[in-house]
Amino acid sequence: MAQSTGPRICLVGVGLIAGSLGLALRGRPEIGEVIGLGRHPEQLQRALAHGAVDRVTVSAADALADVDIVVLGVPLGAIRTVMAEIRPHLPEQAVITDVGSAKGCVVADVEAEFGGPLPRFVPGHPIAGTEHSGVEAAFGRLFVDRRVILTPTPQTDEDALERVQRLWAWAGARVVTMSVDHHDRMLAMTSHLPHMLAFGLVDSLASDPSHEEIFRYAAGGFRDFTRIASSDPVMWRDICLGNRDALLEALAAYRGDLEQLTALIEAADGEGLEGVFRNAKQIRDGYLQWFEDRVDED
Amino acid sequence: MAQSTGPRICLVGVGLIAGSLGLALRGRPEIGEVIGLGRHPEQLQRALAHGAVDRVTVSAADALADVDIVVLGVPLGAIRTVMAEIRPHLPEQAVITDVGSAKGCVVADVEAEFGGPLPRFVPGHPIAGTEHSGVEAAFGRLFVDRRVILTPTPQTDEDALERVQRLWAWAGARVVTMSVDHHDRMLAMTSHLPHMLAFGLVDSLASDPSHEEIFRYAAGGFRDFTRIASSDPVMWRDICLGNRDALLEALAAYRGDLEQLTALIEAADGEGLEGVFRNAKQIRDGYLQWFEDRVDED
Secondary structure: HHHHHHHHEEEEEOOOOHHHHHHHOOOOOOOOOOOOOOHHHHHHHHHHHHHOOEEEEEEHHHHHOOOOOEEEEOHHHHHHHHHHHHHOOOOOOEEEEEOOOOOOOHHHHHHHOOOOOOOOOEEEOOOOOOOOOOOOHOOOOOOOEEEEOOOOOOOOOOHHHHHHHHHHHHHOEEEEEEEEHHHHHHHHHHHHHHHHHHHHHHHHHHOOOOOOHHHOOOHHHHHHHHHHOOOOOOOHHHHHHOOOOHHHHHHHHHHHHHHHHHHHHHHOOOOHHHHHHHHHHHHHHHHHHHHHHHHOOO | HHHOOOEEEEEEEEHHHHHHHHHHOOOOOOOOOOEEOOOOHHHHHHHOOOOOOEEEOOHHHHHOOOEEEEEEEEHHHHHHHHHHHHHHHHHOOOOEEEOOOOHHHHHHHHHHHHOOOOOOOEOOOOOOOOOOOOOOOOOOOOOOEEEEOOOOOOOOOOOHHHHHHHHHOOOOOEEEEEEEEHHHHHHHHHHHHHHHHHHHHHHHHOOOOOOHHHHHHOOOOHHHHHHHHHHOOHHHHHHHHHHHHHHHHHHHHHHHHHHHEEEEEHHHOOHHHHHHHHHHHHHHHHHHHHHHHHHOOO
């Protein structure tokens, strides 16, 4: 009884993020049904086998009939195409949200497709994930105690925002809201820039003639540092293109700081170097403490 | 009986690395005694309480009488001073080794102090450690299955090298040898450069006006990436100064690669970006697989 009255959720593209959301939502009394929509039957079958969805289909008309919430789990570069494909089949009252790592480009794509703001679209970004991808890596507790950032625009419908907030709360996440620009600038610094540095480091070392030996002797610190360089190349290509301005700004600031650090080493300025390292350690330790407190707090 | 005939080891400066070596060696039948030598009685008492040494002293004469192997566990910047202090008390046949993260500067300091090559000095570097420091963080299994690089010079005594190889083998390490220059160049790329990037990132973000919020929303990838920025500032100051040339070379190569990556983003060159990321992921995944195989292999 409860199942049939709860919202029907359609996951468009069932990879790590959407698949984990499906695993978190399925079987909850508040949820009606979780439907997987995609292009590739074999990928959909894997999502079904992994337990991420109740049923799957390659037909947008079939998937979207009477749907209440549509979650776009596709790469940033596919948002516009997918919106064009699902648009003719969207029920008028359906709420749409996405999980992309940059928000300005998603809002721009949706508005381009709809010829203006779409009040029932709620841009979203769960701050969770691993360096793995694909539905096989999905797990239902991925969002527990993790932050999900929603970035409603001035035109976003209040009711649509509340529905998406509830959806993520059911998955155990802590939902916060902020502006699109603020999100993109902050994520450029905390996530997109570090990924560029890690990809750049592996790429730089790989071009060294003795790279096999280099990787052989690398210690645990290096392994941690470069873990994020194992992330999905297409996803990161799209993030670079989608959040280009904020990422370039963060890269410019970082490159300036690295230049200064290089100058201190060139000058053999021990006092200056120790000051930079002491400052970084103090901030990092404070952040770590805060992070551990947060993990423990509930 | 066995204890009294085994080698006496003197640890000069009992922090994370030397303390862990002491914990690994103490109580082994091959070892005679582990003595802690330092300047600060309260630090020595902590080493004793932590079980890293059999006895402690602030007297070099006392510590070095009849000693067989001296392990310098002090920061790179203190090597020359410590060598000057212990030199008058060194038994002629005693073998000396160190644990510093750069080797050229240590060899130069030792040779400067002794007015030429010291055949019974074996430069060493265990590729192990954590972002913590101090003897309280020491543990006896730190070196198990980890590599220890010894960098004998053309003048290094064969017997001295063998003794130091045995010492690390008793601690469970895999001992390899290579030239001083090769070590310094390789470590600049796999360890010193990544530390600079992590320190630089934390420093860069900390100078942003909204840094508190930035750190609050940073995800697990960021935490891993910046873990090494919590390392000891004095140690890293000394590494920068001690391995300056190789580190500057690695930084220059990296900055060039980062410039190219930035140019790809500026040009919105999706194909080029995907190529870089795909290459990095492939290499990183291959390295990870190798690393896991290594951990499992015995």
